[in-house]
Amino acid sequence: QQQVKQSPQSLIVQKGGISIINCAYENTAFDYFPWYQQFPGKGPALLIAIRPDVSEKKEGRFTISFNKSAKQFSLHIMDSQPGDSATYFCAASKGAQKLVFGQGTRLTINP
Amino acid sequence: DGGITQSPKYLFRKEGQNVTLSCEQNLNHDAMYWYRQDPGQGLRLIYYSQIVNDFQKGDIAEGYSVSREKKESFPLTVTSAQKNPTAFYLCASSGGTGAFYEQYFGPGTRLTVT
Numbered sequence: 639q640q641q642v643k644q645s646p647q648s649l650i651v652q653k654g655g656i657s658i659i660n661c662a663y664e665n666t667a668f669d670y671f672p673w674y675q676q677f678p679g680k681g682p683a684l685l686i687a688i689r690p691d692v693s694e695k696k697e698g699r700f701t702i703s704f705n706k707s708a709k710q711f712s713l714h715i716m717d718s719q720p721g722d723s724a725t726y727f728c729a730a731s732k733g734a735q736k737l738v739f740g741q742g743t744r745l746t747i748n749p
Numbered sequence: 750d751g752g753i754t755q756s757p758k759y760l761f762r763k764e765g766q767n768v769t770l771s772c773e774q775n776l777n778h779d780a781m782y783w784y785r786q787d788p789g790q791g792l793r794l795i796y797y798s799q800i801v802n803d804f805q806k807g808d809i810a811e812g813y814s815v816s817r818e819k820k821e822s823f824p825l826t827v828t829s830a831q832k833n834p835t836a837f838y839l840c841a842s843s844g845g846t847g848a849f850y851e852q853y854f855g856p857g858t859r860l861t862v863t
Contacts, residue, residue: 644791647789670850672851672852674854679857679859680856680857681753681755681839681841681854681855681857682792682839682854683854684851684852684853687851727791727792731850736794736797736807737794737852739791739792739793740791741789741790741791742789742790742791
């Protein structure tokens, strides 16, 4: 019940396209859902986060869509660029409890 | 220049030796964490500390030890009891006492044990 399942494991998108990464969770008590971006050999960087009281949050080309009833949330990257090529992790937590991370998605944007 | 520093970036050790990884933050964050990352896997929590002189085990604490004597510092010791220590180790911190919200990560230390 503590797991966060992330898909796909890897994704290839053409430059200018939309990249979509999905995550599903079981624990309905989760109340914080961040996405992290990690480049090879670097630490993850917080990209965008959402709480369950909203269904969508947008920051620039990055959008989180949240479906509380389906217990799913997704990251959309609009106008994907080669510089977006990285590994993306979703995560979830409840209050003071630990972040539970998905397995990660390796995104490649072809020029 | 605020942030989290981890040193060294690369670390090589012989099997059977203990090794200590450094993590320092100047963000004035109360909570600090250590994660392990293996190829193709997500981040697994080793230990975390919500306040000075207190820390808790995460999901994979066996073979590791930590201390939190100062707010800014949270060193991780990988002991010889850790069966498979070769991995990428990440330190993180967050601002709220008792909260895991908005964790910020350091650049990581890649440990290789042969």
